[in-house]
Amino acid sequence: MSQDLDPLRRVVAQLARFPGIGERTATRLAYWLLRQPPETAREIGEAVAGLPDAMVTCSVCCDIAATDPCRRCSDPRRSDEAICVVERPQDIAAIEQSGGFHGRYHVLHGAISPLDGVGPDDLRVRELVARIEAGGVVEVVVATDPDVEGDATALYLARLLKPLGVRVTRLAHGIAVGTELEYADRSSVARALENRREL
Amino acid sequence: MSQDLDPLRRVVAQLARFPGIGERTATRLAYWLLRQPPETAREIGEAVAGLPDAMVTCSVCCDIAATDPCRRCSDPRRSDEAICVVERPQDIAAIEQSGGFHGRYHVLHGAISPLDGVGPDDLRVRELVARIEAGGVVEVVVATDPDVEGDATALYLARLLKPLGVRVTRLAHGIAVGTELEYADRSSVARALENRREL
Incomplete structure (x- = not known):
């Protein structure tokens, strides 16, 4: 296969555009798709292809959302x-x-x-x-x-x-809850010292 | 966002169907898509969605290919x-x-x-x-x-x-070319011994 198949190579090339997905992973994913029922590729592909048209920038909060204003900006229970x-x-x-x-x-x-x-x-x-x-x-x-x-x-x-x-x-920055001092990273400890509070 | 956006959550759920891609990675990929020009998501999505219809099983060699018979089965230069x-x-x-x-x-x-x-x-x-x-x-x-x-x-x-x-x-199995004996895995060495050849 590998050369017949412009469609397969096209999918590999397209999937490899994702950050962190190299050609090897893209190839693995494409072959996985071929082993699934055809609906799988169609459902994944259509969801991805339809994403840009389905999303807008909320004119109030500038979040990317399905509606404008977005759900949170139009929620009357929020302060x-x-x-x-x-x-x-x-x-x-x-x-x-x-x-x-x-x-x-x-x-x-x-x-x-x-x-x-x-x-x-x-x-x-x-x-x-x-x-x-x-x-x-x-x-x-x-x-x-x-x-x-x-x-x-x-x-x-x-x-x-x-x-x-x-x-x-x-927001306060310091040692993460659950982190022991011994294992906390330098910057977090520095922030924790800087922001120390009177008891 | 994260809840307004059925379309975004749908893309995350769809991408997370890929083996080795968890919800965290899928979320990262979906947000990456949102930061790209809209053509990016469309091109990737359409290539994926179109894959099943574009591929057939070659009736000769059973490979998955763009044509039947596939390019290799119909190549007159092959033996x-x-x-x-x-x-x-x-x-x-x-x-x-x-x-x-x-x-x-x-x-x-x-x-x-x-x-x-x-x-x-x-x-x-x-x-x-x-x-x-x-x-x-x-x-x-x-x-x-x-x-x-x-x-x-x-x-x-x-x-x-x-x-x-x-x-x-x-196919012969043994120590991979370029692998030093010291670092070869046990099974490869076992196969190499089994398949040893007279010099």
Whole structure:
């Protein structure tokens, strides 16, 4: 086979476009597909092909969602007083799963990174400012990553948003719950020391 | 997102059907798709969805191919005197890349495995016998895997085909070229001893 089959080689080439999937894995997946009932390839393929048309950017929170405004932005049970700012859409799931936040979200789609040429104008910062200027927001919880870019973004947002009369807070970073001190990574211990609290 | 988005969750669920791709990887791939131009998801998805309809089983060699008979079965430059028998379609590529075989192929689609309930009737053995009975074949090169199932299949084929007047040979198994004896695995060394040749 391997050369007859333009269709098979095409599938291998297409699957190998996914990050972390090399030609070897793609070949394995393609041959696996051939051993399944034809519906399997059709169902997987159609779900993938239909993804871009099925998703929109929510005009309120900038999340990628099935509807605009998204389910969370139109949920009347959520508080309008707090907005949690995340770098990526998938970060929302982590906050939601914690069960500790019941406000709205805002997705920046990145973080400030001068080295990569990403400034505030490349992020969804303007949309966030507009939401706060519209009133009703008391607190902005910045949930950017604990790295250089996330720190810079948090600092930038604090300076930008505080003058608008909102509290700007940031997720605490320190030793992960369940991690023994002995096995905690250096940066987490450094953050834990920095953010130590009076008992 | 993560819950609005039936389409996204659907893609995650579909990608997670692939062997070796868990929900975490599937989620990462789906979000990657969302960051690409829409053509990317469409091209990948359509190639995958179209695979089953694009492939047929070659009625001669039982390989999965774009045409029937397949490119190799209809290639006049190949010798009809030798048939190389493999377990899986993808095994053909390994033989072809070696450049050492110029005959035809036959894909069994498995190996005899009593423990898994796979007998000769579950493999494309009948088709192989028919090819040999049609005449012109001098040698059958059995290229099944060097494991219990591959060995059993090779033995079975030898007993079945020799009475038809063909030579039945099997690929040599031993220490892989480039492997130092010190690092060769036990089974390969055992095979190398078993198959040792007079110099």
